[in-house]
Amino acid sequence: MTQMVLDDGRRARTKASNRAAILLAAREVFAELGFDAAGVRDVTRGTNLASGTFYNYFADKEAVFRAVLDESAQEVRRRLRAVRASAQTLEAFVGDAYRAWFSFLVEDELMFKLMQRNAGPIRSLFGDPILGAGVEELLDDLRAAIARGDLPSLDADYLAGAMAGAALELGVRMAEREPADVEGAARFATELFLG
Amino acid sequence: MTQMVLDDGRRARTKASNRAAILLAAREVFAELGFDAAGVRDVTRGTNLASGTFYNYFADKEAVFRAVLDESAQEVRRRLRAVRASAQTLEAFVGDAYRAWFSFLVEDELMFKLMQRNAGPIRSLFGDPILGAGVEELLDDLRAAIARGDLPSLDADYLAGAMAGAALELGVRMAEREPADVEGAARFATELFLG
DNA sequence: ACCGATCTTGACGCCCCCGTCATCTTTCCC
DNA sequence: GGGAAAGATGACGGGGGCGTCAAGATCGGT
Numbered sequence: 001m002t003q004m005v006l007d008d009g010r011r012a013r014t015k016a017s018n019r020a021a022i023l024l025a026a027r028e029v030f031a032e033l034g035f036d037a038a039g040v041r042d043v044t045r046g047t048n049l050a051s052g053t054f055y056n057y058f059a060d061k062e063a064v065f066r067a068v069l070d071e072s073a074q075e076v077r078r079r080l081r082a083v084r085a086s087a088q089t090l091e092a093f094v095g096d097a098y099r100a101w102f103s104f105l106v107e108d109e110l111m112f113k114l115m116q117r118n119a120g121p122i123r124s125l126f127g128d129p130i131l132g133a134g135v136e137e138l139l140d141d142l143r144a145a146i147a148r149g150d151l152p153s154l155d156a157d158y159l160a161g162a163m164a165g166a167a168l169e170l171g172v173r174m175a176e177r178e179p180a181d182v183e184g185a186a187r188f189a190t191e192l193f194l195g
Numbered sequence: 196m197t198q199m200v201l202d203d204g205r206r207a208r209t210k211a212s213n214r215a216a217i218l219l220a221a222r223e224v225f226a227e228l229g230f231d232a233a234g235v236r237d238v239t240r241g242t243n244l245a246s247g248t249f250y251n252y253f254a255d256k257e258a259v260f261r262a263v264l265d266e267s268a269q270e271v272r273r274r275l276r277a278v279r280a281s282a283q284t285l286e287a288f289v290g291d292a293y294r295a296w297f298s299f300l301v302e303d304e305l306m307f308k309l310m311q312r313n314a315g316p317i318r319s320l321f322g323d324p325i326l327g328a329g330v331e332e333l334l335d336d337l338r339a340a341i342a343r344g345d346l347p348s349l350d351a352d353y354l355a356g357a358m359a360g361a362a363l364e365l366g367v368r369m370a371e372r373e374p375a376d377v378e379g380a381a382r383f384a385t386e387l388f389l390g
Numbered sequence: 391a392c393c394g395a396t397c398t399t400g401a402c403g404c405c406c407c408c409g410t411c412a413t414c415t416t417t418c419c420c
Numbered sequence: 421g422g423g424a425a426a427g428a429t430g431a432c433g434g435g436g437g438c439g440t441c442a443a444g445a446t447c448g449g450t
Contacts, residue, residue: 010448
């Protein structure tokens, strides 16, 4: 009898797992060596695939880099959107956002290394700073809060920048502590911006 | 009659000017292409020297990169040290430091681009984040201010990080405004951290 | 069991950049 | 002005990464 092959044939399964293996290896290699220094063969060496196979899944190094970033960027934005949706007070909004952000950095350490090491390539490939989209959403929320009167009439653009910049550098220091100080860093940031 | 040759013989003068030409071209190339993507020949093409001549002045690409960064890092630290030495009040200290920093970014735009684009290489070559030394000095000053009682007993490490992170991101936004908003950004930062 | 379709493999040719060095040019000193 | 030292030049060989592709392996359908 014919087997309806959709996503569960052997073919489709190895295809998915190969793609995943390439993405994982790429994430490690880009975090370790940086986008420019890394080669496609550094990636395939981290899988059990031959170099040529890579090109059945991605057009080139840039394509896999974009895919790696997309994965994690979507996860970050998903978490921050959840916070935004459920926060009741301004203090909860800021504090929970930082908490979510710092938690993410601790859980996905590879992504954090990758972001730090590849700030330049990200900027030049996307024409946008790291977290560009995330900062845009933050900016919208700040403008809304100011319009609503929940925040004094500050320069929202500067405030969003300062919050994002602090998030990055606090993230570095938060992650250096043993154990990682998610709660302390989140409280520090909250007091800084609301106190 | 013998000409005393020290620094003013033809020889010494072209030597200095060649070195300067290479440094300038390198600064432009690294800012434009990034350390990894740039080649030694991209640098020499920006001068009127042949590729081989480069190696009479620097051992390799990394050496000229270090020299370029040293030049500007020294200038930044010189300015910040001057501010630190002359500031009387805490408010002046913070405000003037940010003013000096933002002014520097506006004047040496090339260095700013270079820092943003090459954050990764800088980290991996120096084993230190951008402005690592500058942040260390800031940290010392903050600790002293807290010990003196000029600042409440905060986490100095986090505070230094937040100030540095904000300085970077505010710098980006400050420079985007037309004309560059050195004064406004400095005031914003001062109020954020002292208000 | 078999054949065609799909996927994998790694050797290959290509290109680009590196650092050197034999040769030529300029400067210095008498 | 002339000879020697210092410096500049760019062609060259070497190394490495890229993307391809002909050959082989595996899968799917009958």
